[in-house]
Amino acid sequence: MGITLRQLRAFCAVYELKNFTRAAEALNLTQSTVSKLCSELEKSVGLALFERSARGVELLEGTAELYAYAQEAFGSLRAAERSLSSLAGLERGEVSIAASPIMMHTLVAPVVARFHGLHPNIVFDLHELTGDEVTEHVLHGKADLGLVAVESQDPRLDCRVAYRGPMYAVVPAGHPLAARGRARWRDLARYPHILLRGTYTVRRKMDQILQEKGLTVRSVAQTGSLTTAFAMIRGGMGITVMPGYVRSVCEEMGLHALSIDDPPQALHELSILRRNGHLLPRAATAFLTAFEAHLHGLRQPAPSGD
Structure with missing residues (x-):
C-alpha cells in the first residue's frame, strides 16, 4: 500500500x-x-x-526526517494550488509572503497596499516570523517569498540581495547627539545601549565593527523586539543602532535617527528568498517585480569589491 x-x-x-x-x-x-x-x-x-x-x-x-519530507510535499501542493488559482492572469490569485514584523511593517506592507490598488482581487497571506521561521516557511512552500537578512545561502533556496542600506544610531529627543544629526562610532560608545539579541544580523554587524575599532559599549538592556527597544530609548534608558529601513518607525515614536559617518559606511543587507526549481504563481511573480523595484529604489550602491 x-x-x-x-x-x-x-x-x-x-x-x-x-x-x-x-x-x-x-x-x-x-x-x-x-x-x-x-x-x-x-x-x-x-x-x-x-x-x-x-x-x-x-x-x-526517522520521524523527524519523514516530517521534513512531508512538509516539502505539502509545500509543493500549496504552491501548485496558488499557481493554478492565478491561471486567469491577475484577476484572482494569492501571494504568500514571510518576513519579520518590522520588515513587514516598513518594507512589505506599503508595496502590498499599492499592489492591491492595482489588483484588488489578489489575496495576500502575510506571515510575521523570525528569520529562521521565514526560511522554513519558504522551504516548505508555506510562503512564495521571504525577506530576510541572510548570511549564508541554503542550496535549496534562490537567495538574492534586494536591499542594501546604511545603519543608523537611534537616540531620544533631547539627547546630546540629537542636534548633530550624525555621529561616529566612538561617539556612540560613550553612551549606554539598548542592544538587540545576537540573533539579529544588525547586532552581529555592530559587534564586528566595534571589535575592529577597538570599542565597547555598555549594555543596560537586551531585547528581541525593535519596538521594545524604541520604547526604552524614548524613556531615556539609552541608545541603539538599527537598520535604515526602520527610520520611519523611529520618527513615528518621536526618536532621532542619526547617520553614522565612519568610513567605510556600514551597510545592512536583506535578501529575497524563493524555492529553487519551483515556479512562482503569476500573482507572486508580478508582486515580486513590484517589490524588487521598490527595494531597489531604497538601496545604497554596493561597496567596492561586492
Missing part, C-alpha cells in the same frame, strides 16, 4: 502536537482514525514513528 496524503496529514498533526487526541481535534477526525492512519503509514515506511508514554507521544528515529 502506497503512502497517502491523508496519512501524512495525520502524521504531521501528531508530530506537531505530540498528542493523538489534539491531532484528531485539529483534523476534525476521531482519535481512532488518526491512530489507524499513523499505523498504516508506519507499515508503509517499515518504521515505528511514535511511542505513546505517560508524558504524551515520543518521537522515534
Whole structure:
C-alpha cells in the first residue's frame, strides 16, 4: 500500500502536537482514525514513528526526517494550488509572503497596499516570523517569498540581495547627539545601549565593527523586539543602532535617527528568498517585480569589491 496524503496529514498533526487526541481535534477526525492512519503509514515506511508514554507521544528515529519530507510535499501542493488559482492572469490569485514584523511593517506592507490598488482581487497571506521561521516557511512552500537578512545561502533556496542600506544610531529627543544629526562610532560608545539579541544580523554587524575599532559599549538592556527597544530609548534608558529601513518607525515614536559617518559606511543587507526549481504563481511573480523595484529604489550602491 502506497503512502497517502491523508496519512501524512495525520502524521504531521501528531508530530506537531505530540498528542493523538489534539491531532484528531485539529483534523476534525476521531482519535481512532488518526491512530489507524499513523499505523498504516508506519507499515508503509517499515518504521515505528511514535511511542505513546505517560508524558504524551515520543518521537522515534526517522520521524523527524519523514516530517521534513512531508512538509516539502505539502509545500509543493500549496504552491501548485496558488499557481493554478492565478491561471486567469491577475484577476484572482494569492501571494504568500514571510518576513519579520518590522520588515513587514516598513518594507512589505506599503508595496502590498499599492499592489492591491492595482489588483484588488489578489489575496495576500502575510506571515510575521523570525528569520529562521521565514526560511522554513519558504522551504516548505508555506510562503512564495521571504525577506530576510541572510548570511549564508541554503542550496535549496534562490537567495538574492534586494536591499542594501546604511545603519543608523537611534537616540531620544533631547539627547546630546540629537542636534548633530550624525555621529561616529566612538561617539556612540560613550553612551549606554539598548542592544538587540545576537540573533539579529544588525547586532552581529555592530559587534564586528566595534571589535575592529577597538570599542565597547555598555549594555543596560537586551531585547528581541525593535519596538521594545524604541520604547526604552524614548524613556531615556539609552541608545541603539538599527537598520535604515526602520527610520520611519523611529520618527513615528518621536526618536532621532542619526547617520553614522565612519568610513567605510556600514551597510545592512536583506535578501529575497524563493524555492529553487519551483515556479512562482503569476500573482507572486508580478508582486515580486513590484517589490524588487521598490527595494531597489531604497538601496545604497554596493561597496567596492561586492
